[in-house]
Amino acid sequence: MSRPAPTTTLAGFEIFEGYLDGPAQAALVDDLREVARRAPFFAPRTRFGKAMSVRMTSAGRYGWFTDARGYRYIDTHPEGTAWPPIPEGVLAVWCDLVGAARLPDCCLVNYYGEGARMGLHQDRDEADFDWPVLSISLGDEALFRVGGKDRRDPTRSIWLRSGDVVVMGGDARLAYHGIDRIKFGTSTLLPQGGRINLTLRVVD
Secondary structure: OOOOOOOEEOOOOOEOOOOOHHHHHHHHHHHHHHHHHHHOEOOOOOOOEEOOEEEEEEEOOEEEEOOOOOOEEEOEOOOOEEEEOHHHHHHHHHHOOOOOOOOEEEEEEEOOOOOOOOOEEEOOOOOOOOOEEEEEEEEOOOEEEEEOOOOOOOOEEEEEEEOOOOEEEEOOOOOEEEEEEEEEEOOOOOOOEEEEEEEEOOOO
């Protein structure tokens, strides 16, 4: 089966609007409840000591982590337990849009509550930038801002909705991007509201 075409391309970011329908979104949320049961969400702090407004956990061989030592991948949850496997439904999205030749090592799970955001940043803690980063949006709408490879480059923004998928590869792989805000209460997918964002990465 051929790879579906993106509905929108923004500064090299391929956006697949409505890629996941309602039942598929609900199934992923159920899978993520099990991930969070085995690897509870925690509140990260940046290397500068500032608390991030998102809460996070991970699945796969590695989890992404940050503290005073800096940003990095770790092979166990901060509590010392192994990360749970990446759910099959999540891997299916990767295989459809990226391919099955190399599966991701990490599925970072970020939860955005009311008022949470993510500043402009690059995903550059991985060993091989030839593999894209794939992002899945679940829950409330989020204003996604993208720029270039230099922080000073002009930026553009687009609203991401529940079920949208973004592939960041090629020229967009090291581009700056972030979430300026979420539109709290725009989705009923999560009982308490908010947004879950999954990012799949090849680490090694």
